[in-house]
């Protein structure tokens with residue numbers, strides 16, 4: 033059996049990871065990390081608030097937490113490397129660099145979205161961005177009221193694919209707020225906007241707008257299980273890879 037450690041075990045995705053692994057034939061939850069004070073019981077698994085204990089009791093770790101949580105885990109993994117799947121979004125440059133450093137010592141799969149649909153959408157976006165060179169690109173994402181980071185990691189990834197396909201640097205062309213007398217839209221702008229409300233699991237629309245026509249590509253996640261199942265598949269795959277930084281596309285063979 034593959035021993036999977038869950039980092040963020042009390043979270044929305046973390047609890048679904050535990051649920052989905054209950055009847056898995058090749059993998060089980062061996063350890064669950066929770067923040068001190070949170071009490072959960074997972075039959076057959078060690079429950080801990082200590083990251084070293086999580087690492088010791090896992091063949092591979094799945095992380096769905098917050099950026100500061102991911103950073104604390106990565107700092108430990110630099111000393112005690114272990115295969116890792118991380119889906120935490122909102123990471124800053126330092127935290128992304130830490131991911132890269134850990135990936136020199138162990139296989140790491142990082143993806144802002146673990147769904148097959150978004151993996152395909154990224155490719156469609158790159159194609160449309162390149163071929164519809166005169167069309168204005170605007171991305172809108174919608175998520176539940178509890179989401180902390182904005183725009184979503186997925187929206188930023190989609191924007192990166194769109195920018196790269198046009199040879200643009202996303203940092204130079206991204207616009208994530210418009211208010212007041214801001215003047216006309218610049219040709220190369222890529223708008224990335226966040227809406228929050230209710231229990232929306234995740235909806236991303238990438239629009240390509242021109243005079244006389246527009247194309248909108250939309251993906252809607254209707255169940256958070258999609259992400260949990262994708263992450264479990266990724267964990268089973270990454271554990272037998274060489275050290276390196278992978279994404280969900282590698283695991284899906286795309």
Ligand SMILES: NC(=O)C1=CN([C@@H]2O[C@H](COP(=O)(O)OP(=O)(O)OC[C@H]3O[C@@H](n4cnc5c(N)ncnc54)[C@H](OP(=O)(O)O)[C@@H]3O)[C@@H](O)[C@H]2O)C=CC1
Pocket residue numbers: 039040041042043044045046066067070096097098099100101102104118119120121122143144145146147181185259
């Ligand atoms: N890549 C993908 O496919 C997806 C990515 N996500 C991303 O995953 C992350 C988690 O999402 P979600 O499950 O909805 O969030 P939740 O807030 O439900 O869960 C976060 C979990 O992380 C724990 N946590 C918070 N801070 C720390 C810390 N400093 N150290 C250790 N653990 C910590 C929380 O513990 P406590 O409850 O005690 O605060 C909780 O268990 C987000 O970044 C989200 O954007 C979400 C869905 C899909």
Ligand SMILES: O=C(O)C1=N[C@H](C(=O)O)C[C@H](O)C1
Pocket residue numbers: 121144145175179180183184185186187233234235
């Ligand atoms: O926080 C969420 O819920 C989600 N976060 C990820 C993101 O920021 O892109 C993926 C998914 O859309 C759900």
